[in-house]
Amino acid sequence: MDSARHRPVSAGPDTPTGVEHLLRTEAPQVLGALVRRFGRFDIAEDAVQEALLAASRAWPADGVPEDPRSWLIRVGYRRMVDLLRSDQARRTRERETGMAELAMQEPARRGGPVREADDGLTLLLLCCHPALSPASQVALTLRAVGGLTTAEIAHAYGTTEATLGTRISRAKQQLARGGARFTAPTAADRDSRMTAVMRVLYLIFNEGYTASAGDVLARVDLTGEAIRLTRMLGDTAPDDAEVAGLLALMLLTESRRAARVGDDGGLVPLDEQDRTRWNRDLIREGTRLIDGVLGRRVAGPYQLQAAIAALHAAAATPERTDWPQIAMLYLWLERLTPTAPVRLSRVVAVTQAYGPARGMALLDDLNRRHKLDQDPLIRQRERAVRAHLLQMTGDAAGATTLYREAAALTGNEVERRYLLDEAGRLT
Template sequence: MSPETEHLLRVEAPQVLGALVRRFGRFDLAEDAVQEALLAASRDWPADGVPREPRAWLIRVGYRRMVDLLRSEQARRLREERIGAAEAALSGPGRLAPPAPETDDSLTLLLLCCHPALNPASQAALTLRAVGGLTTAEIAHAYGTTEATMGTRIGRAKQRLARAGARFTPPAEEDLEQRLAAVTQVLYLVFNEGYTATSGESLARTDLSGEAIRLTRMLRELRPDDGEAAGLLALMLLTEARRPARTGPGDELVTLDEQDRGLWDRDLIREGTALLDAAWDPREAGPYRLQAAVAAVHAAAPSPELTDWTRIAVLYLWLERLAPSAPVRLARVVAVARAYGAERGLALLADLDRRHGLERDPLTRQRHPAVRAHLLETTGDTAAAAAAYRRAAALAVNPVEERYLLDRARRLG
């Protein structure tokens, strides 16, 4: 299947799902029917060609599969009546399928997949399948698990939605902002998993990071006045721009200071910077805009030595006050050390350890010894640095990072 056809299926998937859910009111079965329609298209279109109206084709196949699924349940009379109505629509003269929907259901689907009844992992998996159009096998591969395991996770997520009474309608106004926050968090998690994979032998999974960017572009189009949606997209683009320089010819990790900045994607940097500039308002800047601002400082620096680390330290202090977390605090340690010296960075790290337990926090437990090792190495305490590098390597979840940390330890003896 060509990349153009694959992209078309990804784009049409949420619209087809929306049409089926509106008609039948069953998200769980409709989502399965859409997946089968997508699989049918992947089999038939390469040989027969893309139909003139691909969405109508997918809806027709999905409708037929929905009829089969509903019939097999032998449900209540109301459901039987729906089956009869659907069969009449499918078999009547000139009525091969209902008209394709004119409305864009993408945002409603994103909000439904990020229902508060689901945990973040289930929200992410369901979003990738229902809105992204990925198959269960593709999602399982991206997360380094089996298709059966991922299928179980998605199935349980759909059951939880049913038990919670989730409906295919936009949430009430008072619930909307919370649900949008969940959507951006899920997209952020998907991108981060793609940028530094927690499974597999490669540092990154471009299928996941690319899908996160595509879905965030969609969110940005649906919410053009949402500064944080723009900030999230800017952050992804500015971060993804550095990906070509993150690994060497042997798939070894290349740190930011050692990267060939000529390999950075300047088109992504220009787009991300323009997005951030248009959305920037210091009175309203949220976590994603602040993180994008940090990424923009890195992107603007022609060399590591000319990076404005003082500005980055200020941005992380701002971010810590707005949305305190262990990763943000640890990032501020790095920025302070680069701006004011490793000794000051170590002092700040010790203070934050005492007050917030960064060394024990699951979000920074692995990166903490790596940061400490680098600061100790900078001060000349090579023995302590080597030991800290080895501790970090033992905790690493990505083999590329583990090899890098062990190599640093070996160099120090």
């Protein structure tokens, strides 16, 4: 495939797992190099995917090249030429010939591939372009920056490969039509674009932490990818306190993953989890991150959520959780991001801090003012929270009905079994 020198196959980066990690790490830089040279994100992304596929076949057998990125760029260039030549509708033959001549030059003759440190950030910003819908931003980010295949993303989000492929293809066409370029954002729009990137990474993590559908509670491939991409974002924006807060939130939340599912595969709620199974390394890293930025300036929503997660992590037992402080942080968070999930989380915190009567009064007030019980995106959780409140006050019949309603509204089988089990224990 390539004449580049290869390191002999050995344990570590040349193993299948090591190769996969290396490819996902290099993918954004390779894509950035191709897009910068050609200016065609839609075609370059396909070329990179084929280069990654070629590497995944060759490297485990032949060994990883001494310069993996240059190997991938050369293969990607060659595939890019083929794709450009077939793109007659968009490019004149003269332009394609010029592109081909440029691409076929060895990177070494041109001074080597450009390796700008902000390629990862620029690529994330391009994938999260405001012209795209949130669903398309997520899919394109996982494909182009995360290196996941279309089949892997489709499986994670409970859709077909054909549907997901169409979504990604349309997203790339939208970028092309909108004139999106592989350039760093201006000072004027950097903040809004960074906000979009963080929202996409947050959505990816949340889908991985509690899958919206399927027979498993969590998808480690998605949470792991969200954490990896957020680390990359933090490397390119080390002074951004909200990025640090987002990474801290992910690490502290992920630290509880092993304790969330019992030996029987059932869901284990927070107050029943075996805290010795929480990942202390992730807790230490996440706590260090949030302690380092909280109070530096006015805290943003990710910092506040990370601070809440840190309070949970600091409690040796459920009884020692500082629920009044958590309730106050949720009130602060609600003022910044007045969303239904945040409001419902404040109900839970107030209930734990001050009792079910206060919690029920707050929930009733929020339903009157914001109709949480009619919001299709949060109604399932609202039913579950109200059921728990009724159970705490001794209304077993009412709680049973609502647990069953909540179970019927979730697409996650582990969560459904838990809710039906709760109803069953009350009858």
